[in-house]
Amino acid sequence: MRRPYLLFLGAATDPSDAKTAFGLRDWCRDDVAGQHRLPGCAVDLGLPELDPAAAAEAGVGSMLIGVAPVGGRVEEAWIAPLVSALRCGLDLVSGLHQRLEEVPEIAEAAKETGRDLHNVRHATRSFPVGTGRKRPGKRLLTVGTDCALGKKYTALAIAAELKRRGVDADFRATGQTGLMIAGRGVAIDAVVADFIAGAAEWLSPAADPDHWDVIEGQGSLHSPAYAGVSLGLLHGSQPDALVVCHDPGREHMVDLPHVPMPGVNEAAELAVMLAKRTNPAARVVGVSVNTSGLAEGRRGPVLAALRQETKLPVVDPMVEGVAELCDALSVPHHAAAGAA
Amino acid sequence: MRRPYLLFLGAATDPSDAKTAFGLRDWCRDDVAGQHRLPGCAVDLGLPELDPAAAAEAGVGSMLIGVAPVGGRVEEAWIAPLVSALRCGLDLVSGLHQRLEEVPEIAEAAKETGRDLHNVRHATRSFPVGTGRKRPGKRLLTVGTDCALGKKYTALAIAAELKRRGVDADFRATGQTGLMIAGRGVAIDAVVADFIAGAAEWLSPAADPDHWDVIEGQGSLHSPAYAGVSLGLLHGSQPDALVVCHDPGREHMVDLPHVPMPGVNEAAELAVMLAKRTNPAARVVGVSVNTSGLAEGRRGPVLAALRQETKLPVVDPMVEGVAELCDALSVPHHAAAGAA
Known part of the structure; x- marks a missing residue:
């Protein structure tokens, strides 16, 4: 794919719809040249505003669709600007279902x-069905109380921190944004349903006993829309360690005003119970909290209350980092030194 | 599709691989003219043996692949007989993924x-994502301790019994065999993963408050291969009533010798717990037991033990029928008379 990218935001008003754009900005900043927003767009990445013509002149290679509406289809209002990008000489990069x-x-x-x-x-290959057969190597999976609250960010941060400590670790992308960032992976929600677990097994193959795969979670086991994806990914990932990701500011699940958010303990218990089917040693090692929606001053008390409730390490990875979560994996702080 | 069918069994040795063929024989007997088996085939439907040439002469319209290997692909040894059927003038009908x-x-x-x-x-349409929004109408879903043990048969039998009682009921097919029998439905395991629950919602739309949709279950919530499909179908179906289907003769899950079978109570509890996410009134109304693999004399004691264990109606639908399960739905025995 031709870089750098112009991030297209459409007329998005909810930042959680623009998680692809935020992910690229945060994890591949050097590959991102600017943002292109339609009238009415209320999301701002803080990047230079470029239209396709200006972007082409500035040497941009592709316009990348940075928003992911429910259902994953091209919106009517996007067609003209997408066509315009092509006519200005840009390629298009999309993570949509359509x-x-x-x-x-x-x-x-x-x-x-x-x-x-x-x-x-869209995967260019087919996958086998899952077997549930235990593979060597260690695996961490981020799971969520909902969609779009930090599962990818948390996994990327943990993989980076483990590498920093000299641990042999890989980030395993399961969504379109993770895939664009990592350059490989499987968009697990686009796999044919029968092969979800099999694709997850393929994504994180047998490895050295000390190797960690840090797998990006998808959806939520509590989501009436996406729980099937989450369960197949959980079974196929066979995680030794789970990190529960949560947004304490949400009053209901995203896009589903009639569906209440589960509690963190509730989500942790369900995930562990279901994970034990393919890895009896599965346990929750910590909680990752997205506090970006909280009013100032609320952050500390909310994290403290969650620590009290769960008796686990609780961090906002964008504030405290994920060192405490990695400590809970019992990997040495300087694995490379130890292994040398 | 041109009927009648010649049922192709390949070289199947395990009857559970031939559930498509058994389903057609049992539920569409008038549409089935015979069976075509390759050397080594140990499955026998008790139908006339016909090769494609003889079948074409006898007026058969299509050869239907009656076996479903894991992964759903055409086996090497089938290619010649499938080509031969085409050359003899038959169409081909397949429920494979490939x-x-x-x-x-x-x-x-x-x-x-x-x-x-x-x-x-392969569905010829696309589906929306699920919403979990409660729809009017009553729904029953068959769930399983494993694959291929009677979920379709049980659902077909319950739908037939309800209709016999004058209840306004529909069988809702979710697998290739059910689809071939009913002539409509969705092969839920072939849907793109993100849309499993949405497809299930579409399959069983809002209906009259007294209408029953009897939905064919798929896979098992305990299957390390297919649980994602089962959970999406469960959430999207919003069942009021669950029937747990079980095969007491199995020592492990089919095709997975390293995976133990769950118990009936364990399967019932997990299904109800997860079903409550989209229908808080969900409950298990009975157990359907496939006793075909049990030695003579074992049937009675096994059913009695399961009744004791579950405190629920327990039947083998092929022996006792499903009247007791329908009684547990609290529908009147003569709904039509009552409604007149």
Whole structure:
């Protein structure tokens, strides 16, 4: 895919719809040249505003769709700016379920201009069915009380911290944004349902006993929309360690005003109970809290209350980092030195 | 699809691999003309043996693949007989994940002969994501301690018994065999993972308060391969009533010798706990036991022990029928008379 990227935000008003854009900005800052927003857009990445023509002049390679609406389809209002990007000489990168070439105007413009359409959510290979057979190597999976609250960020931060400590670790991407950041992985929610667990087994293959795969979680076992994806990923990942990700500011699940959020302990207990089916040693090692939506002064008390409730390490990875979560994995602070 | 069917069994040795063929024989007997078996096949439907040439002469319209190997792909040894069926003038009907036209020899023979290839597992439409929003109407879902032990049969039998009682009821097919029998439905395990629950919601739409949808379950919440499918189907189905299907003769899950079978109570408790997320009134109304693998004389004691263990109605639908399960739904024995 041709870098750098122009991040397209459409007319997004909810930052949680723009998690792809935030992920690219936070984890691949050098590959990102600016943002392109439509009228009404209330999300701001704090990047230079560029339209496709200016971006092309500035040497941008691709416009990347940085928003992920429910259902993952191209919105009507995006078609003109996407076509315009192609006509200005940019490729398009998409993590949507719908393939870009399914939109006739986009397919036609790509053909006319000779520009490339990248649909990263669509695996180019097929997967076996899962077996539940235990594989060597250690695995950590982030699970959530809901969607879009920090499972990817937490996994990326833990993988980075483990590497910093000299641990042999890999981040394993399971969503379109993680995939764009890591350059490999499986968009697990786009796999045919029968093969969810099998794809998760494939993603995190047998490894050295001391190797850690840090696997990006998806959805929530409590989500009436996506729990099937979360369970297949949990079974296939066979996690030794689980980190529960939570947003204490939410009054209901995202996009589902009629569905209450589960509690952190409730989510932890369900995840461990179900995880034991493929790894009897599965345990929760800590809680990752997204406090970005909390009013000033509320952060400390909320984290303290969660520590009290769960008796576990509780951090906001964007504030405290994830050192405390990695400590709970019982890996040495300087594994490389120890192994040398 | 052109009927009647010739049921192709390949070289199957395990009857549970041939559940599609058994389902067609048991529920659409008039549409089935015979069986075609390859050397080594140990499964016998008790139907006339016909090769494709004899079947074509006898007026058969299609050869239907009656076996479902793990992973759902065309086996090497099937290619010649499938091509032969096309050359004899038969269409092909398949419920496999792999599309028939993906096998070059089959695609070529279909093109040359002008015969049709039907891939019933592939939905011709897309689905929305699930919402978990409660819909009017009553729903029953069969769930299993494992795959391939009677969830479809039980659902078909309950739907038939309810109709016999004058209840407004529909069987809702979620697998390839159910679909071939009912002529409609969704092969839920072939849906893109993000849309499992949404497809289940679509399959069983809002209905009259007294209407019953009897939904065919898939997989098992305890299956390390397929639990994601089972959970998405459970959430999307919002069942008021669950029937747990079990095979007491199995020592481990099918095709997974390292995975123990869950107990009936364990399966019932997990299903109810997870079902309450989208229907707080969900309850288990009975147990359906497949006793076909039990030695003579063991049937009675096994059912009695399960009754003792679960305190629920326990039947083998192929022996006792499902009247006792329908009684537990609190529908009147003569709903039509009552409603008149």
